[in-house]
Amino acid sequence: MTAPAAQLAPLSRLPASVDAVIVGAGFAGLYMLLRLRRMNMSAVVIEAGDGVGGTWYWNRYPGARCDIESLEYQYGFDDDLARDWKWTERYAAQPEILRYIQFVADRYELRDGIQFETRVTSATFDEDAKRWTVTTNRGETVSARFCIMATGCLSSARVPEFKGLDSFTGEWYHTGAWPHEGVDFTGKRVGVIGTGSSAIQSIPHIARQAAHLTVFQRTANFSIPAHNGPVDPEREKEMSAQYSVFRARARASQGGVVPRMVPVRSALEATPEERQQEYQQRWEYGGFAIGSTYNDLAINKESNDTAAEFVRSKIREIVKDPETAEVLCPRDYPFATKRLCIDIDYFETYNRPNVSLVDVKGSPIEEITRHGVRVGDKEYEFDAIVFATGFDAMTGALSNIDIRGRDGLALTEKWEHGPRTYLGLQVAGFPNLFTITGPGSPSVLSNMIVSIEQHVDWISDCLGYLREHELQTIEATVEAEDAWVDHVNQVANFTLYPLANSWYIGANVPGKPRVFMPYIGGVGVYGARCAEVAAADYEGFTLGGM
Numbered sequence: 286m287t288a289p290a291a292q293l294a295p296l297s298r299l300p301a302s303v304d305a306v307i308v309g310a311g312f313a314g315l316y317m318l319l320r321l322r323r324m325n326m327s328a329v330v331i332e333a334g335d336g337v338g339g340t341w342y343w344n345r346y347p348g349a350r351c352d353i354e355s356l357e358y359q360y361g362f363d364d365d366l367a368r369d370w371k372w373t374e375r376y377a378a379q380p381e382i383l384r385y386i387q388f389v390a391d392r393y394e395l396r397d398g399i400q401f402e403t404r405v406t407s408a409t410f411d412e413d414a415k416r417w418t419v420t421t422n423r424g425e426t427v428s429a430r431f432c433i434m435a436t437g438c439l440s441s442a443r444v445p446e447f448k449g450l451d452s453f454t455g456e457w458y459h460t461g462a463w464p465h466e467g468v469d470f471t472g473k474r475v476g477v478i479g480t481g482s483s484a485i486q487s488i489p490h491i492a493r494q495a496a497h498l499t500v501f502q503r504t505a506n507f508s509i510p511a512h513n514g515p516v517d518p519e520r521e522k523e524m525s526a527q528y529s530v531f532r533a534r535a536r537a538s539q540g541g542v543v544p545r546m547v548p549v550r551s552a553l554e555a556t557p558e559e560r561q562q563e564y565q566q567r568w569e570y571g572g573f574a575i576g577s578t579y580n581d582l583a584i585n586k587e588s589n590d591t592a593a594e595f596v597r598s599k600i601r602e603i604v605k606d607p608e609t610a611e612v613l614c615p616r617d618y619p620f621a622t623k624r625l626c627i628d629i630d631y632f633e634t635y636n637r638p639n640v641s642l643v644d645v646k647g648s649p650i651e652e653i654t655r656h657g658v659r660v661g662d663k664e665y666e667f668d669a670i671v672f673a674t675g676f677d678a679m680t681g682a683l684s685n686i687d688i689r690g691r692d693g694l695a696l697t698e699k700w701e702h703g704p705r706t707y708l709g710l711q712v713a714g715f716p717n718l719f720t721i722t723g724p725g726s727p728s729v730l731s732n733m734i735v736s737i738e739q740h741v742d743w744i745s746d747c748l749g750y751l752r753e754h755e756l757q758t759i760e761a762t763v764e765a766e767d768a769w770v771d772h773v774n775q776v777a778n779f780t781l782y783p784l785a786n787s788w789y790i791g792a793n794v795p796g797k798p799r800v801f802m803p804y805i806g807g808v809g810v811y812g813a814r815c816a817e818v819a820a821a822d823y824e825g826f827t828l829g830g831m
């Protein structure tokens with residue numbers, strides 16, 4: 286998806302030496318640049334794409350939109366920004382989110398600090414100079430005191446290694462690297478592989494255009510209606526009047542959103558009639574609310590089963606063909622232990638005469654042929670195939686860069702058996718390297734903008750502290766890292782999450798170590814721990830002098 290190094294000429298715009306190199310110009314990289322500039326530190330952002338936006342730059346498939354409500358899925362560092370930007374929909378679509386990020390880049394004059402169309406290929410720590418040498422696919426190098434990875438948790442799009450893909454004579458696309466000019470499926474026979482969030486958002490749109498759409502489903506998923514519509518003007522007014530107050534509440538919460546409909550009891554304390562009513566109320570409200578109907582859905586299988594059965598009953602109500610409905614009913618994992626999908630007319634789409642569903646759970650896709658997809662001895666012919674097959678999540682973008690710390694140790698080697706970090710922020714053996722929303726932090730289990738801001742603020746404060754105390758390096762200790770990794774695992778194992786073959790656990794990438802990567806203890810608890818560590822003069826880190 287990127288041009289090979291040999292075809293790219295240096296742009297000669299990169300400074301030879303800076304305080305910090307930031308990799309990635311999504312929400313994380315932009316805010317990081319702003320914070321460092323405000324501290325009068327020199328910094329440059331290197332970005333593979335030709336524009337800002339990250340996720341919202343790459344994922345331009347039809348139907349792409351946020352699943353956290355727009356009023357929450359925005360920066361919270363500047364009340365004036367929140368007041369000046371008006372969202373049109375409860376769940377903003379990709380073009381609007383991209384316009385927002387572009388607006389932010391312009392408002393804070395960030396673009397001249399970003400080198401686009403450039404991919405970082407390696408980052409090497411020089412122990413004598415105590416500096417990072419960052420190399421790009423244009424053959425340029427930058428020397429930096431700090432190297433900050435804002436490379437994204439879901440930025441390494443993945444097409445499974447299907448035999449025969451090269452032989453396919455039609456067009457094919459990955460949702461995570463969608464053509465900027467869009468794709469017209471009118472009159473075409475289209476196959477979509479996958480039924481995760483990206484598929485669930487795009488399938489209704491593709492179905493409305495295509496002559497025929499065939500969906501290949503390996504795992505049926507829980508999906509909840511978004512009930513999208515215009516932004517609630519009252520809530521908009523209330524929040525934008527004092528955004529920082531709302532953001533502070535989001536930061537103290539479990540998932541990084543202002544808590545509403547807080548659960549107070551176990552599902553098993555409610556009668557079946559009460560449960561039906563309470564699930565129904567949240568189903569009608571839409572979005573993630575249903576996940577917090579009761580306080581034990583994530584930890585008690587019996588309670589969880591009641592939510593799972595409720596969603597299955599809804600699928601049976603919506604999908605007219607009982608056989609198709611049964612195939613669409615999720616049974617392979619507990620409710621909400623993979624990220625819940627939030628949809629607009631997803632299950633309804635299977636009532637269209639031009640849509641068919643192929644269950645590939647028992648009989649996998651064998652190969653991509655010249656004309657389509659072969660499952661068992663049946664070949665499905667297509668003009669276009671859409672791979673909605675997800676990402677090498679959390680570690681993929683980092684593993685794509687040859688990152689070398691002390692003694693030339695490669696990060697991929699250190700993480701051979703799964704990612705190890707202290708607080709998801711740093712890795713022992715890799716001084717002055719930071720990972721924004723790295724594995725071991727709440728990241729993908731939260732409203733990511735809240736988690737991004739918390740990390741950027743923490744890193745900025747940390748760099749300020751080093752400068753103030755005339756220190757050159759900061760590095761996680763092995764002991765602190767080990768203790769944090771144990772804690773992350775313990776908390777995950779207390780929940781039902783490890784029962785799902787999810788990308789949280791690396792299960793979607795053959796051969797990837799099975800380790801629960803994000804921290805499930807909650808944004809509030811985690812933020813408090815990070816603050817305590819900083820207040821204790823960066824407990825668990827070794828700080829090095831001049």
Ligand code: FAD
Pocket residue numbers: 308309310311312313314331332333334338339340341342344349350351352353358403404405406435436437438439440461483682685686721722731732733734737
């Ligand atoms: P990204 O936006 O992923 O940006 C990383 C950038 O780094 C990319 O532009 C990439 O090109 C660049 N990069 C990576 N490696 C290199 C390299 N080696 N050299 C140069 N550049 C590099 N989260 C939510 O909380 N709510 C949502 O509703 C939501 N919806 C989502 C919808 C989709 C379709 C996807 C895929 C994810 C969604 N997420 C959502 C998660 C989303 O990724 C984050 O919310 C957020 O946008 C991440 O921002 P980021 O800056 O950390 O990373």
Ligand code: NAP
Pocket residue numbers: 350351352353439445460478479480481482483484486501502503504624626627645650673674675676729788793
């Ligand atoms: P995903 O959740 O990983 O889904 C990938 C899909 O492809 C799964 O259904 C998977 O099946 C299927 N698949 C993979 N390999 C396959 C194979 N060899 N044969 C058949 N099927 C195969 O990826 P995603 O949908 O892109 O979403 C990733 C994450 O991005 C989401 O969980 C969410 O955090 C974020 N996202 C959010 C939104 C939003 O609503 N705002 C939209 C898109 C993405 P299995 O389940 O069996 O592996």
